[in-house]
Amino acid sequence: MAQRVGIEVSLACAEAVKLARTDVVSAYPITPQTHIVEHLAELVANGELEADFIPVESEHSAMSACIGSVAAGARTFTSSSAQGLALMHEMLFIASAMRLPVVMAVANRALSGPLNIWNDHSDIMAERDIGWVQTFAENGQEVVDLTLHAFKVAEDPRVSLPTAINMDGFILTHVIESIELPDQKDVDAYLPPFKPLQILDPGRPRSLGVVGGPEIYTEARKAETVALENAYAVVTEHFEGLRKQFGRAYKPVETYKSEDAEVLFITMGSLGQTCMSAVDEMRAAGRKAGVVRIRLWRPFPAGDFIDAVKGARQIIVCDRAISPGACAAPVGAEIKSLLFNRKINNIYVSNPIIGLGGRDVTRQFFKDIYAQAVKDAASGKPMATEIMGVKE
Amino acid sequence: MIEVRFHGRGGQGAVTSSELLALAAISEGKYASAFPSFGPERRGAPLQAYLRISPDPIRLREEIYNPQVVVVIDPALVANPAIKAGLGEDGLLVVNSTHDLDRIKQECAFPGRIARVDANSIAQQELGVPITNTTMIGALLKACPGLVEIESLRHPLEERFGANASKNLKALQRAFNETII
Secondary structure, three states, X not given: OOEEEEEEHHHHHHHHHHHOOOOEEEEOOOOOOHHHHHHHHHHHHOOOOOOEEEEOOOHHHHHHHHHHHHHOXXXXXXXXXXXXXXXXXXXXXXXXXXXXXOEEEEEEOOOOOOOOOOOOOHXXXXXXXXXXXXXXXXXXXXXXXXXXXXXXXXXXXXXXXXXXXXXXXXXXXXXEEEEEEOOHHXXXXXXXXXXXXXXXXXXXXXOOOOOOOOOOHHHHHHHHHHHHHHHHHHHHHHHHHHHHHHOXXXXXXXXXXXXXXXXEEEEOOOHHHHHHHHHXXXXXXXXXXXXXXXXXXXXXXXXXXXXXXOOOOEEEEOEOOOOOOOOOOHHHHHHHHHXXXXXXXXXXXXEEEOOHHHOOOOHHHHHHHHHHHHHHHHHOOOOOEEEOOOOO | OEEEEEEEEEXXXXXXXXHHHHHHHHHOOOEEEEEEXXXXXXXOOEEEEEEEEEOOOOOOOXXXXXXXXXXXXXXXXXXXXXXXXXXXXXXXXXXXXOOOHHHHHHHHOOOOEEEEEOHHHHHHHHHOOOOOHHHHHHHHHHXXXXXXXXXXXXXXXXXXXXXXXXXXXXXXXXXXXXXXX
């Protein structure tokens, strides 16, 4: 029987990787991802996880080693943050183009500079277009469940794409909390051994990742894009599998008190938790507020999102990253683009940028943002993206 | 839900105090979260650690601004105004100090309940070092009956300190007995 235990979220992530019977881990340490790979190194060293741990001299090499490892048919995991993720940049595209299901935990952290080790989403937003399946965890339990789910989705032959689980650095990774770690037999039932579509085998030589000139590049990119879009159905199917196996239900988009809400917060990651608590207090004060939390970021669950927000007159899209010089922040731009495509023009979209570089986001801050957004909408101010809470 | 804030200095183990209590609470079937004021720890610099314990799942990721209880692990921080930040007059201050309650009340100018214990002496005698984080847990549990059972700390202490767990448990129990409120 699975037990609810007190454990640091980073360690719980590593335990999930162990439960997944991962064959190969290759990683380079960087705060705040460090505890995940330290614990994995420990599990491998003391024999609890029968895997190869490949220490490397950089994140670029870590991702390269993961690509080679999956190509050879091994279930493979890595983890990184911020500058480390940025150093993987070019190899991230190789993993998806070669359809190699690497699984990576990203402990989200601000990109320097100024030098900052604390949380925001600027690292993963700089890797938005890598062609990986990407999810965002809201708490420690989701980190565990989404890690198992990531292997299941990535390695599904209908997907065969790398998958990243995003978890807010420190805010999730360094917290001790109550988490139910599943039993090995349940994980084994959910996640059978990896059956690669094709492997590099010296006995049967073949090439992966060959040149694609102008006559084929467009078609190759189209195929990869379609594969990512089609991953949506598999993601939801394996969410359902999670529910059946472990009793916890997940959807690509989650709603909270949204049905009769006039104003909806849109969040990704751990922000959703404090936001729900803020909404409880706002509801008690008579405000018709709700929350829509985006769990699946890529492929973007457009239909689910539209269903979640269509009854609202205003949405407040909370971004934890800046897109300097652009018309909106990354999530704000995504959603405005989607609403325009669907010819929905009766929702006022506010796009506050909050929680940068570890700035704490409190319930009161959500209430302040709400008050400002409602005022902006009432005054007929053009919809805007604004960095909030700036000290003057 | 109860919210506790620990004040100590880097190296004194305030973070460990909050973590041990969270582990003890979760082992009793409660929900808890423990986390430091995030950042690279610098030995000797004042720092805070946070603890939430609740009968229900906790859905808050903000730092603790209005604790019901503040635990001061370092005697030199008692007069620091930061320890009272957001602590209401109905709150509780648990301090490590050799001074009597009246003097502490003057030093920190806090009108609410104060619990004190000479944790440095206990830790020095029981552990041989003036590291007071586990000792101060005893004072906290005396001042907050039912927060967690002392026995629930045994396993987390064993996991963290191995062979030294029993010494830490003894220091904790002594502080529980010697705390004055």
